[in-house]
Amino acid sequence: MSEEKQETSEEIKELVIARLDAIPSNKKISIGNYGEFTKEELIEGVKFGSEVGKKIIEVELEFLRAFKQGIVK
Amino acid sequence: MSFTYLITRPEHDDTTHYLSNWSKETIKLAEERGGKVLDLHGERANKSEFESKMKKFSPNIVMLNGHGNIDLVMGHQNQILLKAGLNEDLLNSKIVYALSCKSAKVLGPKSIQAGTLSYTGYEDDFIFVYEPELFSRPLLDKTAGLFLDPSNTFIESLIKGNSVRESFERSVNVLKKNFNKALSTLESDPTTARFLWWNLRNFRAHGNLDVSIE
Numbered sequence: 297m298s299e300e301k302q303e304t305s306e307e308i309k310e311l312v313i314a315r316l317d318a319i320p321s322n323k324k325i326s327i328g329n330y331g332e333f334t335k336e337e338l339i340e341g342v343k344f345g346s347e348v349g350k351k352i353i354e355v356e357l358e359f360l361r362a363f364k365q366g367i368v369k
Numbered sequence: 370m371s372f373t374y375l376i377t378r379p380e381h382d383d384t385t386h387y388l389s390n391w392s393k394e395t396i397k398l399a400e401e402r403g404g405k406v407l408d409l410h411g412e413r414a415n416k417s418e419f420e421s422k423m424k425k426f427s428p429n430i431v432m433l434n435g436h437g438n439i440d441l442v443m444g445h446q447n448q449i450l451l452k453a454g455l456n457e458d459l460l461n462s463k464i465v466y467a468l469s470c471k472s473a474k475v476l477g478p479k480s481i482q483a484g485t486l487s488y489t490g491y492e493d494d495f496i497f498v499y500e501p502e503l504f505s506r507p508l509l510d511k512t513a514g515l516f517l518d519p520s521n522t523f524i525e526s527l528i529k530g531n532s533v534r535e536s537f538e539r540s541v542n543v544l545k546k547n548f549n550k551a552l553s554t555l556e557s558d559p560t561t562a563r564f565l566w567w568n569l570r571n572f573r574a575h576g577n578l579d580v581s582i583e
Contacts, residue, residue, distance in 0.1 A: 319498075322500060326383060328495055329436050329494070331384075358567070
C-alpha cells in the first residue's frame with residue numbers, strides 16, 4: 297500500500313518541504329533511530345529521497361490524511 | 370505501598386539525553402512514595418546490569434528509555450537490552466513502559482505471551498521537537514515538554530497506584546491537550562502538532578490493562 301514505497305511525486309515533495317519550512321530554525325526534531333535533524337536537514341532528506349526524508353513524508357501525509365478525514369480537529 | 374521501580378536511562382546522544390533528564394521526575398516521585406528505585410543511568414544501562422537487576426529484584430514497574438525497533442529496546446551506546454525471542458521472559462509479571470521507537474509492535478505482544486502483565490509503548494518512531502539552545506537545561510525546554518510530559522504522566526500515574534488503563538488514558542489526555550494547544554494558541558508552535566499527533570497515533574498498551582502496583 298504505502299506511498300512511501302512508491303516513487304514520491306514532485307508535488308508531494310514540494311508540499312512536505314513547504315510544511316517543513318514553517319518549522320522555526322531554532323528547533324531540532326528527534327526522529328527515533330534516524331537521529332536529530334534541523335528543518336534544513338529534513339528538507340534535504342526529502343529532496344534527495346533519504347530514509348529520514350521518506351519517513352517525514354509518511355508522517356506529513358498521514359497527518360494530512362487524518363486531518364482530511366476529520367480525525368484531527 | 371511497597372514497590373520496586375527499575376528505569377533505564379542511557380544518555381549518549383541528544384535524544385537519550387532528553388529522555389533521561391525528563392524521566393528524573395518519575396524517580397523523584399517513586400522515592401517520595403517509598404518505592405525502591407533501580408536507576409540504570411548512562412553506562413549502567415547495559416545488558417549485564419539490566420539482566421542482573423531484573424532477576425535479583427523483580428521490579429513491579431519497568432521503564433525503558435532508549436532507542437529501539439519493532440522487536441528490541443536498547444541501552445547505553447545502543448547495546449541491546451531486550452529482544453523478542455531472546456530474553457523477553459525477563460519481563461514476566463512486570464508492568465512495562467518503553468519510551469522507545471516501535472517496540473510495541475512486536476516486542477510488546479511477544480512479552481505478553483511470555484508472561485508480562487502489561488506492555489505500553491509506541492508502534493512506530495517516537496518523535497519530539499526540542500530547542501538545542503536549552504540542551505544543557507532540558508527541563509526548561511517547553512517544546513520538548515509538550516512531548517515528554519505526557520510520557521511522564523503515564524509512569525507517574527502507575528506509581529500513584531492507578532491501573533495501566535487509567536494511566537494510559539491520562540497520558541492520552543495530556544497528549545491531546547498539548548496537541549490542541551499547539552494547534553490553537555498563538556504562543557505555541559503549530560508545527561509541533563503533527564508530531565504530537567504521530568505519537569498519539571502510535572501509543573499502545575498491550576496485556577492486562579486493569580493491573581496496578583496496588
